[in-house]
Amino acid sequence: MAMTETRPVSVDLQENEENRAVIEAIEADNEDLTIRHVPGLVKLQAPGRLVIKRESVEERLGRTWETHEFQMAIVTLSGHITEWDEDQIVLSWGHPERD
Amino acid sequence: MIKSLGTYDFPSKSRQELYGDDILVHVWRKDSMFFCAAATFRAPKAMKWTDFVDGMVMPLMTSDPDFDRTKELSWQLVDDSFVPDPDKSLEENGIHHKNTIALIGA
Amino acid sequence: MTTNPTKPVKKLSMQQRYSALTRDIDWTPSYVTEDQLYPHTTYEGIKIHDWSKWDDPFRLTVDAYYRYQAEKDKRLYAVLDGFAQGQGHLTLSDPAYLNAMKIFLGGVTPLEYQANRHFSYLARHFNGPGPRFAAQCQSVDELRHAQTEIHTLSNYNKYYSGMHNFAKMHDRVWYLSVPKSYFDDALSAGPFEFLIAIGFSFEYLLTNLLFVPFMSGASFNGDLPTMTFGFSAQSDESRHMTLGLEAIKFLLEQDEANVPIVQEWVDKWFWRGYRVTAIIAMMLDYMLPRPVMSWKESFELYFEQQMLNGLFPDLAYYGIRPPKGVEQAIWEKEHLSHLVYHTFYQFSHAANLTTSIPTKEHQAWLASAYPDAFEQFYKPKWDKLEKMAAEGNRYFYPGLPQLCQVCQVPMLFTEHGDPTKLCQRHSEFKGEHFNFCSDHCKEIFDREPEKYVQAWLPVHQIYLGNCGGPTIPDVLAWYGYAEGDSGEMLGNVDHNNWKKWHAQVDDSVGGRESVEVGGAAEAGKGA
Numbered sequence: 001m002a003m004t005e006t007r008p009v010s011v012d013l014q015e016n017e018e019n020r021a022v023i024e025a026i027e028a029d030n031e032d033l034t035i036r037h038v039p040g041l042v043k044l045q046a047p048g049r050l051v052i053k054r055e056s057v058e059e060r061l062g063r064t065w066e067t068h069e070f071q072m073a074i075v076t077l078s079g080h081i082t083e084w085d086e087d088q089i090v091l092s093w094g095h096p097e098r099d
Numbered sequence: 100m101i102k103s104l105g106t107y108d109f110p111s112k113s114r115q116e117l118y119g120d121d122i123l124v125h126v127w128r129k130d131s132m133f134f135c136a137a138a139t140f141r142a143p144k145a146m147k148w149t150d151f152v153d154g155m156v157m158p159l160m161t162s163d164p165d166f167d168r169t170k171e172l173s174w175q176l177v178d179d180s181f182v183p184d185p186d187k188s189l190e191e192n193g194i195h196h197k198n199t200i201a202l203i204g205a
Numbered sequence: 206m207t208t209n210p211t212k213p214v215k216k217l218s219m220q221q222r223y224s225a226l227t228r229d230i231d232w233t234p235s236y237v238t239e240d241q242l243y244p245h246t247t248y249e250g251i252k253i254h255d256w257s258k259w260d261d262p263f264r265l266t267v268d269a270y271y272r273y274q275a276e277k278d279k280r281l282y283a284v285l286d287g288f289a290q291g292q293g294h295l296t297l298s299d300p301a302y303l304n305a306m307k308i309f310l311g312g313v314t315p316l317e318y319q320a321n322r323h324f325s326y327l328a329r330h331f332n333g334p335g336p337r338f339a340a341q342c343q344s345v346d347e348l349r350h351a352q353t354e355i356h357t358l359s360n361y362n363k364y365y366s367g368m369h370n371f372a373k374m375h376d377r378v379w380y381l382s383v384p385k386s387y388f389d390d391a392l393s394a395g396p397f398e399f400l401i402a403i404g405f406s407f408e409y410l411l412t413n414l415l416f417v418p419f420m421s422g423a424s425f426n427g428d429l430p431t432m433t434f435g436f437s438a439q440s441d442e443s444r445h446m447t448l449g450l451e452a453i454k455f456l457l458e459q460d461e462a463n464v465p466i467v468q469e470w471v472d473k474w475f476w477r478g479y480r481v482t483a484i485i486a487m488m489l490d491y492m493l494p495r496p497v498m499s500w501k502e503s504f505e506l507y508f509e510q511q512m513l514n515g516l517f518p519d520l521a522y523y524g525i526r527p528p529k530g531v532e533q534a535i536w537e538k539e540h541l542s543h544l545v546y547h548t549f550y551q552f553s554h555a556a557n558l559t560t561s562i563p564t565k566e567h568q569a570w571l572a573s574a575y576p577d578a579f580e581q582f583y584k585p586k587w588d589k590l591e592k593m594a595a596e597g598n599r600y601f602y603p604g605l606p607q608l609c610q611v612c613q614v615p616m617l618f619t620e621h622g623d624p625t626k627l628c629q630r631h632s633e634f635k636g637e638h639f640n641f642c643s644d645h646c647k648e649i650f651d652r653e654p655e656k657y658v659q660a661w662l663p664v665h666q667i668y669l670g671n672c673g674g675p676t677i678p679d680v681l682a683w684y685g686y687a688e689g690d691s692g693e694m695l696g697n698v699d700h701n702n703w704k705k706w707h708a709q710v711d712d713s714v715g716g717r718e719s720v721e722v723g724g725a726a727e728a729g730k731g732a
Contacts, residue, residue, distance in 0.1 A: 007518065008510070010511070012417060014436045014440075038418075038421045038497065038498065039421045039424040039425040039497055040420065040421050040423075040424035040425075040432050040436065041420075041421060041436070067219075068219075068273065069273070071263070071273050071440060071443075072273060072276060073440070074440055074443045075417060075436050075439045075440060075442075075443070076412075076413050076417055076442060076443055076446065077443050077446065078511040078515050078516075079515065080262070081262035081263070081447060082262075083262075084219070084262050084263060084264060085218070085220065085264075086218060086219055093515065093519055094454075094519050094522075100653075100655075101653045101655050101656055102248055102249050102250065103248070104245070104248055107655055108655070109655070109658070109659050110658070110659075111635075111637055111658035111659070112659055112660060112661055112662070112665070112666075113637075113665040115637070117669055118668070118669070123665065123668060125607040125640065127616070129626075129627075132582075132586070132625060132627070133586070133589070134551075135544070135548035135550075135551045135615065136548060136607055136615040136616045136617045136627070137606065137627070137629070138602075138606060139604075139605045139608075139664045139665075139668070140604070141668040158603065159602075159604045162600070162603050164593065164598075177638075195638055196638060197637070197639065197640060199607070199629055199631065199640055201629075
């Protein structure tokens with residue numbers, strides 16, 4: 001995967017109390033994040049890559065959090081899930097753009 | 100061609116023979132967007148053009164308050180301009196099942 | 206027991222659990238051949254060499270699946286219960302809002318059920334355990350969606366018209382043949398085409414346009430239960446999107462010969478799905494009393510930005526280009542919703558919903574959302590229809606429309622690039638004449654005419670006498686309509702009840718004399 005890939009990837013999450021820790025963790029772990037609020041949901045968009053880290057969520061939530069729980073928060077996404085394990089979920093695009 | 104597990108041959112659900120002596124005819128106005136879409140009529144093949152226009156087409160067209168009946172009308176049948184013979188039947192005028200007739204002017 | 210009780214059992218990693226619980230439950234057939242066991246996966250011409258290459262990024266296992274789905278349902282039903290107990294229906298922005306939910310219940314919910322059935326078929330018929338399990342989960346999801354949607358909307362059905370009988374309406378009502386025939390087209394295709402049709406083209410390319418802006422609209426219009434089921438369903442949708450995306454990548458990576466087949470399906474199913482979303486455009490722009498995001502903006506954000514500029518550069522790597530018809534869809538974003546609502550306005554005497562001229566405030570919003578189209582092309586139409594209504598001539602189209610043979614939408618679309626000319630296309634097949642709304646519907650027909658000649662077009666069937674009888678009242682009775690389901694919104698049963706109920710709410714601080722007590726029976730009804 002090209003390091004220069006900047007096509008935006010995004011996740012849309014339900015904006016509620018349950019998800020606040022997840023949203024804050026994403027904000028902390030991703031530079032250049034664009035946040036957009038529409039009624040009921042929040043859209044988090046990042047250039048090229050977006051990561052959700054279990055430790056960051058747990059720190060804010062004050063309890064253990066399995067990455068599987070992300071399924072409860074997510075409304076939609078843009079990009080490929082290129083990694084999903086116990087510790088983190090990564091979204092990015094799979095192939096570099098051709099010139 | 101369709102890819103299928105077996106023989107694939109089914110009749111049209113709108114074929115003319117189902118309508119007996121009648122056909123479906125579509126009519127639309129080419130110069131106006133007042134009507135949201137073209138209309139469908141069921142009419143006897145043997146119906147005279149003039150009866151078709153006066154009895155079926157005009158009641159629809161004049162539901163537009165701006166439709167001007169006094170203006171000269173011209174027609175198009177499918178893709179080609181069309182000068183119908185008012186006393187001949189739809190069939191004799193060359194109108195086939197599910198053909199679309201455009202009304203121009205008015 | 207020989208294990209040391211003080212030492213905890215080592216947990217499997219997500220990957221190990223997925224392998225053990227999903228992939229390792231497969232077996233090799235011994236007394237039949239693989240072709241006999243999976244007889245439907247070769248005739249479409251798709252070549253699969255290694256089913257184990259199918260990837261599921263969610264690493265979903267059956268225990269985790271049910272645990273999280275149960276939690277989602279628990280949260281949803283808590284909201285439904287609270288809403289019903291608190292007379293939540295009175296807090297909607299306006300009863301007109303529910304017209305959109307009538308379309309949803311009759312048009313979308315039955316498709317969820319059909320999806321449940323067909324993903325269950327895929328869960329039986331794919332050779333590989335990875336896609337079989339993903340299809341199995343999606344099948345169960347779709348059943349959950351159908352059930353939760355019916356439960357959610359049943360609360361409104363107690364108080365408002367147009368929602369009873371939704372399953373019968375789905376099978377019979379003229380405009381509901383659009384979503385129904387779309388899904389029937391997919392169900393009657395092979396398993397791989399279905400996967401591209403529904404898994405990829407609908408779930409990945411277009412589903413966001415249905416659920417995300419619309420459910421946000423529900424939130425903005427006081428419909429908490431719909432927002433909750435929408436987002437709850439949509440949380441499954443991200444898994445379905447992933448399945449769709451994995452599906453297309455898998456097919457493209459397995460064999461180069463699959464690429465042109467997949468491209469044809471992408472072309473066809475983008476356009477089929479896009480034509481169905483025309484109704485969503487209308488819902489977003491005209492049916493939310495408090496609009497949130499225009500169709501144009503939603504299309505730009507969820508389709509042009511995320512799909513065309515995000516996904517398709519990836520697919521170009523495999524030799525897949527954006528679907529035919531995309532340019533027309535981009536052009537149409539300015540016009541689509543206006544044309545569709547205009548059609549429903551003229552035919553709402555035959556729909557299970559009511560319409561009215563958009564209010565001045567709503568028209569001002571439309572003008573700001575569509576600065577290049579609304580005032581020029583559509584406001585004059587509403588002005589004319591409004592003038593007619595004021596003169597006592599609320600307009601209803603006195604006839605039946607022409608339908609496109611493929612998408613089954615009334616022929617309301619214009620030429621690509623010219624909003625002032627309706628579009629007409631046609632083909633001949635075995636001596637019979639067929640009509641289409643666009644170049645792309647014509648192309649779809651010309652590719653498989655044997656399939657589309659079988660279309661059950663409501664207008665043609667009405668004229669054959671197959672829909673209850675020869676007159677409009679006969680047909681509406683056959684649809685199962687009741688008083689208040691159709692026509693003009695102002696003065697309709699729901700509208701009158703709403704005024705009455707809200708007057709009762711106000712009555713708590715006095716003023717009973719002013720309360721209108723007119724019942725449903727004397728409510729005016731269009732046509």
